[in-house]
Amino acid sequence: xxPLERITDDNHAPFVTEGLAQYSQDHYAVLGVPIDADLEEIxxxxxxxxxxxxxxxxxxxxEKRKCxxxxxxxxxxxxFEALSNSDRRHDYDxxxxxxxxxxxxxxxxxxxxxxxxxxxxxxxxEELKILYRKExxxxxxxxxxxxxxxxxxxxxxxxxxxFLILSIPLEKYPVSKSTHSEVSNVPAAPVTxxxxxxxxxxxxxxxxxxGKELLEKRQFKEAIRSFKEAIRLAPSxxxxxxxxxxxxxxxxxxxxxxxxxxxxxxxxxxDEIACTQLGISQPATKSPSAQPAQKAKGNSAPLPQKAxxxxxxxxxxxxPF
Numbered sequence: 001x002x003p004l005e006r007i008t009d010d011n012h013a014p015f016v017t018e019g020l021a022q023y024s025q026d027h028y029a030v031l032g033v034p035i036d037a038d039l040e041e042i043x044x045x046x047x048x049x050x051x052x053x054x055x056x057x058x059x060x061x062x063e064k065r066k067c068x069x070x071x072x073x074x075x076x077x078x079x080f081e082a083l084s085n086s087d088r089r090h091d092y093d094x095x096x097x098x099x100x101x102x103x104x105x106x107x108x109x110x111x112x113x114x115x116x117x118x119x120x121x122x123x124x125x126e127e128l129k130i131l132y133r134k135e136x137x138x139x140x141x142x143x144x145x146x147x148x149x150x151x152x153x154x155x156x157x158x159x160x161x162x163f164l165i166l167s168i169p170l171e172k173y174p175v176s177k178s179t180h181s182e183v184s185n186v187p188a189a190p191v192t193x194x195x196x197x198x199x200x201x202x203x204x205x206x207x208x209x210x211g212k213e214l215l216e217k218r219q220f221k222e223a224i225r226s227f228k229e230a231i232r233l234a235p236s237x238x239x240x241x242x243x244x245x246x247x248x249x250x251x252x253x254x255x256x257x258x259x260x261x262x263x264x265x266x267x268x269x270x271d272e273i274a275c276t277q278l279g280i281s282q283p284a285t286k287s288p289s290a291q292p293a294q295k296a297k298g299n300s301a302p303l304p305q306k307a308x309x310x311x312x313x314x315x316x317x318x319x320p321f
Contacts, residue, residue: 015075015150019111019157020164023099027079027092029157032140034133035096035164038225039084045140046080052144067147096164104168115139115155116162125167125203126210132163204233208240215243220251238268245277 020026028035031045053072058065082088102108110116115135122128136159143152211226227244234240245260257277264274275281 015071016153016157018154019159020096020099020161021154021157022161024095025079025082026157026160027082029153029160030075030079031083032136032143032153032156033083034129034136035160036129036225036229037083038228042080042083046076046084049076049144053147064147071144071147100164100168103165108165110165111158111162113155113158113162115159119159119162119166122166126206128163128166132159135159204230204237204240207233208237208243211243211247215247215250218250220247223247224251236267238264238266238271238274241267242271242273242277246273249277 016026016029019029021029028037031042031049033042033045037045050072053068053076055065055069055072058068082092110120118135119128119131122131136156139152139156139159143156207226207230211223211230214220214223214226224244224247227240227247230237230240231244241260241264245257245264248254248260249257261271261274261277264271265278265280268274
């Protein structure tokens with residue numbers, strides 16, 4: 001455990017030094033949120049941390065007041081600034097994706113902790129995420145209750161590392177379930193680009209189907225989360241955006257819904273849901289043999305038609321969550 005005393009005016013050593021923090025700053029552990037947290041969840045946790053660490057709570061204790069100021073200004077606030085800004089979070093998540101691939105290539109072993117051990121029985125990604133969120137919620141309950149103890153924050157970072165390793169992808173990185181006393185460090189099976197593409201397609205479709213089920217059950221917030229995860233894995237499928245738009249519309253966010261419908265039409269101008277919701281007539285399908293009538297002038301040949309411009313599809317992503 002790295003003591004808080006390491007963070008002083010003369011020494012800017014990090015507050016979190018274990019788990020994922022061994023390889024990169026762990027902003028998610030600092031705020032006590034899972035790696036797939038949405039902005040609302042990040043803001044909620046940030047507000048709770050700022051209340052706990054507000055210097056005015058420690059007016060009668062100068063030492064605790066100074067510790068709270070240091071944690072808030074040098075640890076919690078920078079983490080929130082990184083995750084609340086979409087561009088900065090995108091860049092930060094990109095670094096985590098690269099780190100995750102290195103974990104796979106280097107066959108990084110799972111951390112040997114009780115929290116990570118409880119993640120290992122997961123049989124698929126959905127189960128892993130449920131177990132992962134449960135551990136995060138449990139660890140963050142008393143985070144920063146003791147200003148001189150960063151053990152819980154380091155434990156959160158360790159769980160984050162375990163989650164990333166188990167997500168590479170889950171069926172490609174088997175974990176032995178023969179023992180409950182220790183975690184087996186099983187090497188990852190070789191993954192070819194074809195395997196990765198297939199896995200991404202399967203997982204994106206699963207999240208999409210799950211989102212549609214949740215939408216029918218009127219569980220809009222959960223449906224939005226599932227659709228967003230499907231989009232992260234396969235960002236070039238219009239159906240995912242149009243259904244996300246329906247979920248936003250059902251939850252009472254017409255502006256956000258409109259943006260998703262428009263995105264769907266950019267990918268597929270014939271997207272039925274998007275066209276219906278935006279009041280746009282679907283473009284008629286022209287027969288290949290049909291040609292526009294042209295006035296004949298002597299023996300002049302018809303003007304050649306311009307080839308349709310190729311649309312650039314968004315870059316494919318590989319992100320296990």
